[in-house]
Amino acid sequence: MAQTPWDKLVFTLENLPQERFKRFKEKLNKLEVDSYKPIPWSQLQDKDAGDVANRIISNYTESVGINVALRVLHSIGEKEACQDLAKALGIFQHTEQPMETDQRVAASTPPVKPGADSQRVTPTDGQHFVDRHRAALIARVSLIDPVLDELLGDGTLTQEQYDTVRSKGTCQERMRQLYDCVRAWGKIEKDKFYQYLLEENGPLVRDLENN
Secondary structure, X not given: OOOOHHHHHHHHHHOOOHHHHHHHHHHHHHOOEOOXXXXXXXXXXXXXXXXXXXXXXXXXXXXXXXXXXXHHHHHOOOHHHHHHHHHHHOOXXXXXXXXXXXXXXXXXXXXXXXXXXXXXXXXXXXXXXXHHOHHHHHHHOOOOHHHHHHHHHOOOOOHHHHHHHHOXXXXXXXXXXXXXXXXXXXXXXHHXXXXXXXXXOHHHHHHHHOO
């Protein structure tokens, strides 16, 4: 009997280490997808792979839900699991990035909160936002760990860089260490950094943009 997309998703989730499966559920709970509400934590917290797969498909529909799962796997650094699932589903690209199965979900780009598109930095801004506001961001960012997780998950930071930044004691020290990496980044990496800052520290980013 041929396996369904649900079967393949369950197989992938069952083969994640326990801590990575927990991280998958945490990320899934926070993910925002256009026209859909996030899955409540109470429906994920103590659930097994089959239950989580059911919630993904019932919440998003099968086509969107599969792409959501691919996106979450990629964002938590489970790139091999992401690629294997995409291959099994026949939606694998030579770029090793999950393909879009629905226009409402972009698997290879960071999630965007409502209204965030108009605040993205563009080439016409001259100096990039993260460079222009370096001192203020180092001093005022309060949620740095989720940003680091995203940067590790999408490959912007190496594991060694991530561990070095996380070894620092305070948010300010971690941001200062992170900026040692930022100096070597191009626009694409800085755009990702900006987007993650906007998601996790939105009021601060908007305040800096308006002043």
